[in-house]
Amino acid sequence: MGEMEQLRKEAESLKDQINAARKAVQDTTLQEAAAGVAVVGRVQMKTRKTLRGHLAKIYAMHWATDSKLCVSASQDGKLIVWDSVTTNKVNAIPLKSSWVMTCAYAPSGNLVACGGLDNMCSIYNLKGKDGNVKVMRELAAHTGYLSCCRFISDTEIITSSGDCTCILWDIETGTQKTVYAGHQGDCMSLAVSPDFNFFISGACDFTSKLWDIREGTCRQTFPGHESDVNAIGFFPNGNAVITGSDDTTCKLFDLRADQELITYQDSSVMCGVTSLAPSLSGRLILAGYDDFNVNIWDALKAERVGVLAGHDNRVSCIGVSADGMACCTGSWDSFLKIWN
Amino acid sequence: MPGTANIIAMKKIVQQLRLEAGINRVKVSQAAADLQQFCLQNAQQDPLLNGMSSSNNPFRPHRACSFL
Numbered sequence: 001m002g003e004m005e006q007l008r009k010e011a012e013s014l015k016d017q018i019n020a021a022r023k024a025v026q027d028t029t030l031q032e033a034a035a036g037v038a039v040v041g042r043v044q045m046k047t048r049k050t051l052r053g054h055l056a057k058i059y060a061m062h063w064a065t066d067s068k069l070c071v072s073a074s075q076d077g078k079l080i081v082w083d084s085v086t087t088n089k090v091n092a093i094p095l096k097s098s099w100v101m102t103c104a105y106a107p108s109g110n111l112v113a114c115g116g117l118d119n120m121c122s123i124y125n126l127k128g129k130d131g132n133v134k135v136m137r138e139l140a141a142h143t144g145y146l147s148c149c150r151f152i153s154d155t156e157i158i159t160s161s162g163d164c165t166c167i168l169w170d171i172e173t174g175t176q177k178t179v180y181a182g183h184q185g186d187c188m189s190l191a192v193s194p195d196f197n198f199f200i201s202g203a204c205d206f207t208s209k210l211w212d213i214r215e216g217t218c219r220q221t222f223p224g225h226e227s228d229v230n231a232i233g234f235f236p237n238g239n240a241v242i243t244g245s246d247d248t249t250c251k252l253f254d255l256r257a258d259q260e261l262i263t264y265q266d267s268s269v270m271c272g273v274t275s276l277a278p279s280l281s282g283r284l285i286l287a288g289y290d291d292f293n294v295n296i297w298d299a300l301k302a303e304r305v306g307v308l309a310g311h312d313n314r315v316s317c318i319g320v321s322a323d324g325m326a327c328c329t330g331s332w333d334s335f336l337k338i339w340n
Numbered sequence: 341m342p343g344t345a346n347i348i349a350m351k352k353i354v355q356q357l358r359l360e361a362g363i364n365r366v367k368v369s370q371a372a373a374d375l376q377q378f379c380l381q382n383a384q385q386d387p388l389l390n391g392m393s394s395s396n397n398p399f400r401p402h403r404a405c406s407f408l
Contacts, residue, residue: 007347014354017361085398340399
């Protein structure tokens with residue numbers, strides 16, 4: 001009894017210490033610092049392509065590094081690799097489990113991965129010798145649903161799960177290299193830093209965590225959201241993290257100042273954020289919402305500067321291509337749209 | 341003992357908090373300035389920010405010329 005109470009007190013004291021240390025470096029706000037910068041002019045993008053073919057809700061999409069191909073996952077039980085320019089389907093991969101929640105494209109372009117309520121991450125080789133796309137590995141160890149996955153290389157992938165952990169896998173052996181434990185709620189999404197040394201995770205404990213991939217440790221924890229953190233991404237310079245939550249807001253956290261710098265919210269936005277992606281320079285943050293729209297935010301001024309309206313159901317996923325030329329949205333209406 | 345697992349979990353939480361309390365923090369003014377600078381420096385190369393002409397847009401169909 002006594003020891004538990006002591007530990008609780010110590011935890012509270014440390015939390016106070018962290019809050020005080022954050023306040024101590026808060027000599028200004030991003031809003032004040034960016035006061036001299038003009039708000040970005042109205043951003044208007046058009047749907048350039050509509051990718052049709054899925055027969056049910058799309059839950060995830062991910063661009064290939066060539067900025068042309070992309071992969072999408074739908075609960076119609078298919079992974080489709082698209083040529084976004086021609087709208088042709090390059091591959092249509094039938095899945096063992098149709099309850100897919102995430103998909104990823106390897107940086108090399110050789111592999112794709114997906115997973116969901118089967119608690120597994122399945123890796124598919126797109127460049128097999130006989131031209132057929134087959135399951136290469138099934139990574140099983142999570143005791144909860146697979147919410148997100150991202151390749152580090154052709155041999156390593158990181159997954160996040162409803163079991164509150166993230167795992168770094170060795171794809172060749174199909175084994176866990178590192179388990180990242182610490183979240184107190186389902187892990188909903190993850191993003192890898194541009195230098196591949198860190199990753200961030202957002203969870204249903206309302207926090208995001210920064211993890212050192214090789215050390216296996218959590219470096220920093222960012223509280224602030226008032227509900228589940230569904231979406232997460234790195235600011236392009238790797239020094240800040242953007243999150244999207246069921247509390248209807250997006251937030252920017254700076255890693256070096258170890259705190260929230262700004263919140264992207266509007267009284268007219270009353271539904272949860274499902275997905276987000278920054279533009280190439282980081283100046284624009286594109287966020288998908290439950291109300292079928294994408295809101296475009298000026299990252300420095302926290303003002304809404306555009307809306308992408310075109311889907312007939314929730315926008316479940318969004319991604320900006322590596323060359324920054326286009327944004328792709330995926331929706332429960334079963335379509336993907338390419339915008340710029 | 342049913343309490344031991346809780347104590348072990350709590351010890352981990354305290355250990356993690358100690359780690360996080362000990363990191364160096366940069367002033368917000370510095371962090372904000374760096375973010376701003378990155379945005380402004382890369383603004384010209386950001387196609388979604390600036391828009392692009394149809395000839396530079398891989399997703400915009402070229403007007404096809406046909407020989408009659």
